[in-house]
Amino acid sequence: MVKPALKVLLIIPLLANGYLAGAKSADRRTSLNNLQESFDQLITIKNSQLLLNERGAIELVARTAVFNRVLDLANEELSDLKKKLEKLSNPDRLQHLNNIKEYQSYHETVRGQINREIDLKELVDIAAKFKQWRETVYNKEIEKTINFVLVFQSQEAIKTAENRLDRIMRDFKIIKSYLMPNEWGVAEKLVDDAKNLIKEAKKINVEAQTSFNEVGIQTATQKIAAAYKNFIAISDMVK
């Protein structure tokens, strides 16, 4: 049976290690795992048999560690979105990029506040304020950015699919020369259906650009995926 005090001593290096691992993490999955790990450690401390005055200091360290992991994960999410935005060509991405920069800066301000010598009450107040900011500002804006990325990623997928369709249509005489005459109708139907699917996806995408409707974005992407199934089916026919 490990004594509670000893348990705490065993946890301290884990917390320190978790902090370093979080600071170095480049992978968002690692950030999520690090948060879960530090969260579990905080739960262990909170549920330990230590008296409140015994566990006060270590619990403050554990809560601070969890907060640091929260900031790591939130920053990872922002970096990920930033990379996706930078790949898009739509000029409106700049507004989203500016927002991200502002949020990253706020995260670092909060990180500075929690890593100073503060007591538990101050830490709790900062966390409550941060949570409220996420609920009232951050989450709404980030949702808009995620939808913006999805809409314009989908738009670029449509452009690529249109180019592919044009090329297939240009090559259609050659494609037919590889098919039996009784297969021409099937191939023509596959191309026509793909053409309609892309057209519908384009229409939905244009609507989604103003409404940022998540279902619409997914429907457009599904239609593009279906158009590609047709292209692959034609490719299989001429093999």
Add this chain to the structure above:
Amino acid sequence: MINQLKQLQRIEPDADFLARSKKIILTASPKPEYIFQLRHAATHFFKVSFALGLMAVMLLVISGRFAPAPASLIASLNSKQLVRESTKYDFNLQLAEAQYYQEVDKQINLALNEIISNGKAGP
């Protein structure tokens, strides 16, 4: 004067001079060289044509035996590119991305609640 002119009418070139001049004129004439060049070019042309023709026949024979799959000859139906494009814009991947952000938000909320709350954790 008239007598002198009549004498000049009978003037004939020296036999040596005649032979030398004839030789110079014959060797300097472009006609034989031109004909030679034309013949040479025609022969060369036929040789090259024959070689190219032979090469084409050989290529046809080889390609008949080792012909790539037809779809790969049609650039627009290049299956590797098609698969790459279709997976790049995979619907499931996009959905997974959206779900990931929701998962992040959920975990952050749980963690912040635990930082804020006092007392023992859990139920």
